Each structure stands twice: as C-alpha cells, then as structure tokens.
Amino acid sequence: EVQLVESGGGLIQPGGSLRLSCAASGFTVSNSYMSWVRQAPGKGLEGVSFISRGGDTSYADSVRGRFTISRDNSKNTLYLQMNSLRVDDTALYFCARESHQIGWNWGQGTLVTVSS
Amino acid sequence: DIQMTQSPSSLSASVGDRVTITCRASQDISDHLAWFQQKAGKAPKSLIYAASSLQGGVPSKFSGSGSGTEFTLTISSLQPDDSATYYCQHYATSPRTFGQGTKVEIK
Numbered sequence: 001e002v003q004l005v006e007s008g009g010g011l012i013q014p015g016g017s018l019r020l021s022c023a024a025s026g027f028t029v030s031n032s033y034m035s036w037v038r039q040a041p042g043k044g045l046e047g048v049s050f051i052s053r054g055g056d057t058s059y060a061d062s063v064r065g066r067f068t069i070s071r072d073n074s075k076n077t078l079y080l081q082m083n084s085l086r087v088d089d090t091a092l093y094f095c096a097r098e099s100h101q102i103g104w105n106w107g108q109g110t111l112v113t114v115s116s
Numbered sequence: 117d118i119q120m121t122q123s124p125s126s127l128s129a130s131v132g133d134r135v136t137i138t139c140r141a142s143q144d145i146s147d148h149l150a151w152f153q154q155k156a157g158k159a160p161k162s163l164i165y166a167a168s169s170l171q172g173g174v175p176s177k178f179s180g181s182g183s184g185t186e187f188t189l190t191i192s193s194l195q196p197d198d199s200a201t202y203y204c205q206h207y208a209t210s211p212r213t214f215g216q217g218t219k220v221e222i223k
Binding site: 098101102 | 203
C-alpha cells in the first residue's frame with residue numbers, strides 16, 4: 001500500500017527556517033515524480049516545488065531562492081528545506097506522488113505557521 | 117507558466133443531478149491533466165489522471181474527458197457526500213499549476 005507521511009511543520013518566526021519531511025512507503029521516491037503543494041488558510045492549492053525521477057527540480061516564483069526540494073534515497077524520503085520564511089508562507093503543506101500511469105497519492109499534510 | 121482556468125467557481129445542484137466542471141489550459145497540455153476532490157481541512161483526493169483515467173477506488177460516477185486545452189469533470193448523479201471543492205491540475209511541464217477550484221454544494 002502506498003503511503004506518504006509528512007512531518008516537520010510548526011510555528012516559526014519570520015526569517016526562520018524549517019525542513020519538512022515526507023516519508024514514503026509502498027513505492028520508491030527516487031523512481032517517482034514528487035511534488036510539494038501548499039494551501040494557505042481559506043485559499044486554493046498551490047504547487048510549491050517538484051522533482052523529477054532524473055532529479056530535475058522546479059519551484060514556484062514565490063519560493064524560488066528560498067526553498068529547496070531534495071530526496072534521500074536510503075530513507076525513501078522527500079524533503080523541503082524552507083529558509084527566510086515569510087508570513088505568507090503560512091499554509092498546510094502536502095507532498096504528493098504523481099504518475100501518468102497509475103495516478104496520484106497524497107500525504108495528510110503538515111501545518112506551517114509563520115508568525116511573530 | 118501554463119495557466120489553468122476552472123468554471124464555474126461554485127455551483128449548487130440537487131441530489132441526483134448531473135454536474136459538469138470545465139478546466140481550460142492556456143496552452144496545449146495533451147492529456148496531462150488530473151482532477152482532485154478536497155473537503156475542508158482534508159488532503160486532496162485523486163479522482164482522475166491522464167484526463168480520463170479513473171483513480172483506483174473512485175466510483176465510476178466520476179468521469180473526465182478532453183485533451184489539448186479543454187477538459188471536463190462530470191459527476192453523473194450528485195450525492196450529499198460529493199459536497200466539496202474540486203481542482204484541476206496540469207502536469208505537462210514545470211511548474212505544475214492548479215485551477216482556482218470549483219465549490220460544489222447540495223441544494
């Protein structure tokens with residue numbers, strides 16, 4: 001069974017850093033297309049970052065230069081390093097696996113609150 | 117970046133009604149489109165991928181169609197449990213982008 005479990009969220013002051021983790025089971029992260037998606041309170045879904053099977057990465061304009069997506073193949077885990085956090089980064093962050101052949105899987109999300 | 121435009125932004129329909137939501141891409145995305153259902157405070161649930169393929173475990177009352185720039189999600193017989201917000205997302209290129217969502221309510 002495919003499972004994605006996010007962790008690492010919390011309350012952080014503006015300018016601070018957090019690292020989100022997404023532990024995967026039932027499939028191999030390094031052989032998958034993976035994304036981080038966020039949802040600010042009362043807003044829609046926003047794609048934050050993406051990593052391809054080959055390791056190519058992309059970022060939303062709003063986070064480029066501040067966030068870094070990575071993966072640890074030995075731990076089968078996806079990460080999102082978030083630096084220089086701003087109040088408008090406050091959101092529920094989800095990780096997702098996407099497959100044109102078998103569909104999508106989502107984690108339950110981890111809440112990041114940026115506030116002084 | 118490819119822009120995704122959903123319509124309507126909200127709708128209200130009766131139990132048993134057939135409901136259709138439209139998603140338009142700002143450029144050709146072939147069939148690289150997914151549809152998700154999201155209830156308040158919950159993770160999105162995948163319904164459709166590759167524009168028309170039903171995610172495993174999703175009832176067949178949900179269906180998707182389209183290619184290129186025009187796509188639709190249809191709920192054949194609306195039930196109270198279908199009250200949610202529905203999003204389309206393209207995955208043809210990076211960055212992946214979502215439509216703004218369609219809130220479906222039951223009359």
